[in-house]
Amino acid sequence: MMLAREFVRNQNARITDFSTNEADTPLIVQFGANNEVDLARAAKMIMPYTDGIGLNCGCPIKEQVREGIGAALMTDPERVASMVRAVKATCGPEFCVEVKIRIHSDLQETVRFARLVEDAGADYITVHGRRKTQRSSEPANWEAIKLIKESVKCPVVANGDAFTMDDVNKIVELTGVDGVMSARGILANPALFSGYNKTPWGAIELFWDYVTSYGLPFRLTQHHFSEMVELEFTRKQKRSLNESNNLPELLDWFDARFDLKRRGEPGFGERVEFPWKSTYHERELDNELNENASLNLASDLASVHLAS
Structure with missing residues (x-):
């Protein structure tokens, strides 16, 4: 989510928040906004580079809600409808506008919101x-999404708890929606919709290629890699990755541990399993096992001491 107000007013925000290229399509750019003027202006500015925009009415972050952005809009459907109309009037009826919402305790409010x-x-x-106050640890309400789908004529996309293609297929079966969105699942596994149950190594190489070709702020790059290796790395290995302080250091970290191919090399972006340099992997695992054993021994000794 990019803030429409900052995107319109601040060139640095535009440069930092948004980049694309002619092959990056279809592309929907998501904005956070609390008024039709900012959203329509942002949509007009970004229109030449994207296929449409999305308006975020679901973000529960307190700072955004205080500004009347994100989930704060769930109590003001008329304002949201006004913003949608403003974008259509500014950019034309063919320009795609998506609205991302949450559900209310009273689902009839959500139905009214969707219809407006x-x-x-x-x-x-x-x-x-989920409602604005619900945590991601609570299951998503598929019956609520099904009700929304049955109450409107436009396509509906379900969001929540999509981590595998089995999840995706189940969600479609339960709700009858036209599509499924993944957030946490796609961060942890960018190849989710290709049917992989965890990030294949090829996705790591492709992401490295995109980062070095097109640029991305370092901490965001580091965060993405940290999410993508969640099922492959131990806690200590992940902590070590996150101790890198800049992009060259992070690249060296990967090169030291893996056979990281570059574009143009045979097999680039094709492998599934992580190609560990075996001696490095075994040494790190041994070190972690020894460290865990030492911690367990210390804990046992402390327990004995307390018991005595």
Whole structure:
């Protein structure tokens, strides 16, 4: 989510927050906004580089909610409808506008919300099946999403708890939606929708290629890699990755541990299993096992001491 107000007013925000290229399509750019002027201006500015925009009405972060952005908009469907109409009036009826929402305790409020934004011209609606106050540890409400799908004519996309293709297929079966969105799942495994149950090594090499070709702020790059290796790394290995302080240092970290191919090399972006340099992997695992054993021994000794 990019803030429409900052995108319009600040060139540094535009340069930092957004980059693309002609091959990056279809592309929907998500904005956070609390008024039609900022959103319409942001949409107009970004229109030449994207296929459409999304309006985030689901972000529960307190700072955004205090500004009337994200989930704060769930109590003001008329304002959201006004923003959708403003973008359509500014960018034309063919320019795609998506609205991402959460659900209310009273689902009839959500139905009314969805119908209002559909009537305003929204091309599709993404529904996160949780209320604003619910944590991600609580299951998404598929019955609520099904109700929204049955209450509007435009396409509906379900969001929540999609970590594998089995999850995706189950969500579609339970709700009848037109599509499924993944957030945490796709961060941990960018190849989720290709049917992989964890990040294949080829995705790591491709992401390195994109980062070094097109640029990305270092800490964001580091965060993405940290998410992508969650199922492969031990806690200590992940901590070691996150101790890198800049992009060259992070690249050296990967090169020291893996056979990291570059574009143009045979097999680039094709492998599934992580190609550990075996001696490095075994040494790190041995060190972690020894460290855990030492911690367990210290804990046992402390318990004996307390018991005595």
